[in-house]
Amino acid sequence: MQGKGQPNIYLIGFMGVGKSAVGRNLARAMRMQFIDSDWAIEQVAGKSISKIFKEDGEARFRELEREFVETGHPETGVVVACGGGLPVQPGMSDLLKQKGVVVCLFARPETIMARTIGNPKRPLLNVENPEERITELMAEREPIYMKTGIGVTTDGRGIAEVVSNITRIYRRELRLR
Ligand SMILES: Nc1ncnc2c1ncn2[C@@H]1O[C@H](COP(=O)(O)OP(=O)(O)OP(=O)(O)O)[C@@H](O)[C@H]1O
Ligand SMILES: O=C(O)C1=C[C@@H](O)[C@@H](O)[C@H](O)C1
Ligand SMILES: [Mg+2]
Secondary structure, eight states: OTTTTSBEEEEEESTTSSHHHHHHHHHHHHTOEEEEHHHHHHHHHTSOHHHHHHHHOHHHHHHHHHHHHHHSSOSBSEEEEOOTTTTTSTTHHHHHHHHEEEEEEEOOHHHHHHHHTTOTTOGGGOSSOHHHHHHHHHHHHHHHHHHHSEEEEOTTOOHHHHHHHHHHHHHHHHHHO
16 A cells, blocks of 8 residues: 555544545555544444444543544544544544644534534434534634644535545655654
8 A cells, every 4th residue: 555654644523524535545546545433433333333432421421532543543644534532532633643644624513514414423412402412512612623634624625535535645754743
């Protein structure tokens, strides 16, 4: 794989901004491996995200996220699509920045709503008024997202366009290192 040995790329941002979809395409373009933290955690736990939340609680899920970042994935050559809440718990922002290039995808609440509606993988949005929940959670998380990753907006932009933007950012960051 051509990107083997290169610093990891971590995609962060709110649920539905496109981390998984963009990450898969970015990894292909960069010839790097692709790992989705939500998927990796489901493999370790042997159950779905919604089952982990229901049976073990959110705190256990956050522990699994920490283990994934600390020891659960290769140190180089990987594009990691992070779960929406992964950078939020204490210490994670600095840890991600140490480990690689962090890019944060953004989208407006209406866009997020349209992209996430009816998906059972996002138990936090499985509430009576998901729009309100998105706005609240976003306001809480935005400062952390902004200080952790280089921002890329995705509203009205297709996946290929977002991928080529990130490719340029990554090359620039490698030159600066
Ligand atoms: N730029 C884009 N334009 C149009 N649709 C998009 C774009 N990015 C992602 N999508 C679509 O939006 C949906 C949500 O994207 P995705 O699952 O990649 O989000 P995510 O950030 O990984 O969310 P989560 O944090 O919950 O895992 C998918 O159906 C995806 O194909
Ligand atoms: O934003 C969040 O806290 C979450 C996002 C998803 O990717 C999953 O990691 C899970 O549903 C929690
Ligand atoms: Mg995802």
